Amino acid sequence: MTVRLSKLFGMDIYTTDAEHKGKVFDLVINLEKGKIETITTEALKARSKVEAKKIISEKSIPYNKVRSAKDIIIVGSTARPEEPASESSSRTPLRRR
Numbered sequence: 001m002t003v004r005l006s007k008l009f010g011m012d013i014y015t016t017d018a019e020h021k022g023k024v025f026d027l028v029i030n031l032e033k034g035k036i037e038t039i040t041t042e043a044l045k046a047r048s049k050v051e052a053k054k055i056i057s058e059k060s061i062p063y064n065k066v067r068s069a070k071d072i073i074i075v076g077s078t079a080r081p082e083e084p085a086s087e088s089s090s091r092t093p094l095r096r097r
Helices: 049-058
Strands: 012-015 020-023 026-030 035-040 060-062 066-069 073-075
Touching: 035 049, 049 060
Parallel strands: 012 073
Antiparallel strands: 012 020, 026 035, 035 060, 066 073
């Protein structure tokens, strides 16, 4: 599944059981893997580590639970299986100069 990051912001998030979970507020990206790790439904502006952990645990969704992202985002209750890397989709990592 390929989607522009800018298109995700503000999208409604629903479960496969049609429960509204919120709107995409922020994305946590793993730059080493080149993957979105987490979608948050609230700002990650925290005054303490405890507050930040609470936002991550209660107000976020692991991106591996996303089933579809078109007009809305649909998330499942379990993580989707990892997609095997194919030769056509493998890319050479970017290197700093």
